[in-house]
Amino acid sequence: xxxxxxxxxxxxxxxLAKVGMTLCKCSEFDxxxxxxxSPDCYFEIHGIGYVGxxxxxxxxxxxxxxxxxxxxxxxxxxVHDFGDDVDGFVEFCEKHKVESKKE
Numbered sequence: 001x002x003x004x005x006x007x008x009x010x011x012x013x014x015x016l017a018k019v020g021m022t023l024c025k026c027s028e029f030d031x032x033x034x035x036x037x038s039p040d041c042y043f044e045i046h047g048i049g050y051v052g053x054x055x056x057x058x059x060x061x062x063x064x065x066x067x068x069x070x071x072x073x074x075x076x077x078x079v080h081d082f083g084d085d086v087d088g089f090v091e092f093c094e095k096h097k098v099e100s101k102k103e
Contacts, residue, residue, distance in 0.1 A: 006034050039100060
């Protein structure tokens with residue numbers, strides 16, 4: 001399961017941290033225009049959209065990310081695109097984290 005938000009700024013990251021999300025440093029990288037929630041990763045929130053010399057395959061650029069999300073959907077994986085709905089994204093992340101703690 002993955003969820004993503006087509007926005008990223010300090011206020012959003014602060015809200016996510018406030019509800020208990022762990023944020024990877026990449027969420028603050030220049031060019032990280034979007035955020036994704038990957039609950040199976042050590043850091044739950046990651047930045048999407050940055051590229052640089054350390055990422056020569058452009059793995060995290062937006063075009064590649066969207067293609068990867070379409071591939072996941074076609075394989076039946078759960079993908080949630082929140083567009084620019086910050087409230088919905090934060091609530092989803094918080095709810096999913098609470099539910100995963102119960103398991």
